[in-house]
Amino acid sequence: MEPIHGRHKTSMFAHEDVIGNMPDNVITNILDRLPIHDAVRTGILARNWRFKWTMLSQLVFDDYFFKYLRRANDENDHVRVISRILFQLRGAVTKFALYVDGELDVEDEDIIHWISFLSTKGIKDVTLVYAGEEPFKLPTHFFSCLELKHLTLINCYFNPLPTFHGFPNLLSLVVRLDLRENTRVGEVITRCPLLEILKLDSLGKVKLAEIAKLENLKILSLSLSDLDIHSSRPIIELLGSLPKLQQLELDFENCKLIEGVANKRFSLAFPCLTTLRLSRTCLDDGIHLSCALNLIRSSPNLQTLQISASNCDTASCPRVDENTMGLLDDNTTGLLHLQSVLFEYLDGSENELCLIKYLLDSSLVLKRFVMYCNMFHFITPDQMLKFASKLLKLRPASPVVDIDLS
Incomplete structure (x- = not known):
């Protein structure tokens, strides 16, 4: 039995030496991947690991x-x-x-x-x-x-x-x-x-002018609830000054845009923008719809679009003007390169239907189009069928592979 015990002891100490003699950078790498309380308890692994946890670099x-x-x-x-x-x-x-x-x-x-x-x-x-x-x-x-x-x-x-x-x-x-x-x-x-x-x-x-100085900006997320359009450059002009911008997230909650600014057509283009997320935007408001549409049209390489709609008082909302209707009615087949579109909280309004129709007509490489309805508004089966039939009419070469009308 003695030889067996001898081999066992030799193996045990050899194992302890392997753990105890690890390089410091390897030990730190291991410790940083553990929860802090587990990293501190590593002192039981070997005698010379008692204070190895003090090499932690991430807390x-x-x-x-x-x-x-x-x-x-x-x-x-x-x-x-x-x-x-x-x-x-x-x-x-x-x-x-x-x-x-x-x-x-x-x-x-x-x-x-x-x-x-x-x-x-x-x-x-x-x-x-x-x-x-x-x-x-x-x-x-x-x-x-x-x-x-x-x-x-x-x-x-x-x-x-x-x-x-x-x-x-x-x-x-x-x-x-x-x-x-x-x-x-x-x-x-x-x-x-x-x-x-x-x-x-x-x-x-x-101020938007302060953000516009960030020439290396690639991801920008802003809430526009406090935007003072009179003293700051419009959001479109801000984006035009950010040449490397790839992802944009805008929250329109309580945002009041001025008609003269929001409804004009923009000549600026954002070639690097690939992801656009617009949250809590009131598409029943013609000015909000125009702003969203101009952002989409000004991004020729846009691949991912997410829009979260918001309820608003339709009686007080500005109607869609002629310029916006002209943009929606343009023959723009193939203009957009969208691959994925997500609509949330739809209530089936006419403005939403017009925007969806425009996106479907303009996106030949679309792969995924998902719509979630507003659970607080009733949408008729006829409206759902209109959505579905339009999606299914896309060219077979670029089919929509995921349709969710829940």
Whole structure:
């Protein structure tokens, strides 16, 4: 039996040596792919792995992490645990995500302390979701994180010092906050020359002219509810100044467009735009319909179109003018290169039918056309049959392969 035990011990120690002698970059790679609490527990793998978790470079304190803490501890010691983990890290911290909901006993001073530490660790990716009643005011030293590449802020307040010159390496910025206050987001935006992704839940005091300076922008998501068309360039002109734009998302909720601007025909073209999403747009409003139509027609390489309709008071909506009707009636077979179209919350209005007919007539390479009806409005079977029959009349060489009239 002794030889067997000997071989067993040799094999066990050899296995421990393999785990324990991994290169640091390999260990860090492994740890970063684990939930934080599992990464900390890797100390049981081998004797010299006891503090390997301090090589973590990516930290995600999300709901999954906090649920684990609640199961493991009766006391609300989230701050102590996060601080203990954070301040024992040895190397650079490239990613930090913190989701603070209303149930967590986390003070603003705690977050400020953590951000102060991260500002010295070469942080590149920050996500901060703050569920407090008042927005979290980012500390001034946050704006010294010049290596930042990705930044997502939910309910966080911008207030950089006058000496702030921007984030020179920032590639993506997502901000969800009531921007009607002077949060200086526009100032930050203009000082991020490499920005490729910008998502704003509200424009507020951010001017379209400031966004127009982002020549590298590829993805843009905007809410137009606060758009002041009198003091800012129209949205079409904004897009004309973004030569690399590939994906555009516009939310038209409570957006009031001026007839003279929305209904004119545009000569600008957006050759790089391949995906267009228009949400909460009132197609019964002739001005909204005209704006949507001009966006579609101005994008010759558009492949994916998603439109989410919104209910509005049809009695007060402007009618479709002659210019828009002319665009819808043009013989434009083959004008568009759409492959996928999704309509949501349709109620079968005449404007919707006209737009759908135009899209079907103009898109010879269409592969998928999906329509979801508004569950609060009754649509007759005849209207559904009209939709279906028009879809089925497309050329066999470019058939619609997915039809959903639910």
